[in-house]
Amino acid sequence: MVGEKKPPVHGGTVFQTAAELGVPVAEIRDFSANINPLGLPSRARTALTRALDHLQHYPEMYADSLIRQIAATGGHPASGILAGNGSTELIYLLVRVLKPKTSLIIAPAFTEYQRAVKLYGGGVNFCQTLSGNDFIPQSQEIIKALDDKPDLLFMGNPNNPTGSLLAPEELCLVLEAARRRGTTCVVDEAFIDFVEGDSSMESRLENFENLVVLRSLTKIYSLAGLRCGYLLAHAGLVAELRRHQEPWNVNSLAIAAAREALADRAFIEESRRFIAGERDFLFRELSRISALRLFPSRANYLLMKLDSRYSARKLSDFLRRRHRLLIRLCPDFAGLDDSYLRVAVKDRAHNQVLVKGMEDFFA
Ligand SMILES: Cc1ncc(COP(=O)(O)O)c(C=O)c1O
Known part of the structure; x- marks a missing residue:
């Protein structure tokens, strides 16, 4: 078989991250996997x-x-x-x-x-x-x-x-x-x-x-x-x-x-409404950061591009260490590079932590 030699890269590595940081899994704020914040019905x-x-x-x-x-x-x-x-x-x-x-x-x-x-x-x-x-x-x-x-x-x-x-x-x-x-x-x-x-x-x-x-x-x-x-x-x-x-x-x-x-x-309808509202909130708040260009999204996540003065990897490391927050880097996606990142849309409290964390980094 031919195949890729490297293991797959995906978001959602909460168990590994919790172990590395020595904190409970519940303390990891995972914006790297796009999971409905309303949880299981x-x-x-x-x-x-x-x-x-x-x-x-x-x-x-x-x-x-x-x-x-x-x-x-x-x-x-x-x-x-x-x-x-x-x-x-x-x-x-x-x-x-x-x-x-x-x-x-x-x-x-x-x-x-x-x-x-x-x-x-x-x-x-x-x-x-x-x-x-x-x-x-x-x-x-x-x-x-x-x-x-x-x-x-x-x-x-x-x-x-x-x-x-x-x-x-x-x-x-x-x-x-x-x-x-x-x-x-x-x-x-x-x-x-x-x-x-x-x-x-x-x-x-x-x-x-x-x-x-x-x-x-x-x-x-x-x-x-x-x-x-x-x-x-x-x-x-x-x-x-x-x-x-x-x-x-x-x-x-x-x-x-x-x-x-x-x-x-009814759960689908509720989730759609919830995500649309929180996506608008995140889009609006993150758009205030001049180093970010956000792309419109119809789903429960947002793709964005960093201006060339900044490194997405450094941003990711900062958010992980300082806020126990995971974002998805994008170099493994064909056509994207180190300057892109993707974040999930979560509930208001989490989204505010993300916005604050991002603002801290760019301050
Ligand atoms: C577009 C897309 N398809 C499929 C999957 C895989 O989902 P599943 O958990 O059902 O295997 C993912 C997971 O990230 C995805 O983003």
Whole structure:
């Protein structure tokens, strides 16, 4: 296997940081992973506690009850849904099964797409979005890049780390062009529940056999540690993916919590409102710092660029030591460099600490 030699870099290293700083985990303010500050919905927490009484049993082999529930709520056939131990498992499974020789990634992007493709010997091309366009993908640019007929296309919508969103109508143009060139498109909607309005491609699955929609429960339901995600695609592809999937990949605690969380639609509405308000607050407050250029975001995080007099790494070290606060540096994202950083939108008290910490650094 070819693959990247270096281990993956991700935010959310709270356990390691707490150990290094010699403080309890609860004292780490983590702005480096984009997790809903409202936490786990309370009914999911209750379901988790109840599920503890059944841990002696194997879970359903392929999270069947969870899949049936997703099917019933979304109006999809259950045969077009696959559950995963986090959506990351499904990214790797897709690549393992589809074996793309070449892939196109709309960049900068979540780095696991690239790692998965390279691990299984495929080549990666990037279609780079530009800071001058606030990193908003341009459908015509993507369509041009599809001329090379990549086997697979990955894009986040909204995208991580930029927070930019491509409108469903634009995405349909891309899917149409991809279909003509034989390209399967994975639209990663890990953060779609934070976006106001309906921008999901779920409802377009019927029209596009080459579309895979990837969903994660990690961010919106604040259950990164439990690991649960799913994908929606046409039944033929799902059957093939399942043939390669290990049994019991989603544990019974995750199934129980996910089922309750997904049934709580009011929680999504509340989270959207909350994040929109706090994102505006953070954007406004951080925009006062002249050394920062902030990019507009539709998700629960903000990407920003530091002016060349400052180092993002020094800022990160300062916030970590002085405020026990983690931010995400960006040099590992294709097209970004040391001057970029990404912060999660959290609750007001945390956001104020971030603003204060940043002001201290630049004072
Ligand atoms: C765009 C995107 N997709 C997928 C994932 C993986 O999420 P999960 O916890 O479901 O594996 C992440 C995590 O950061 C992400 O940013």
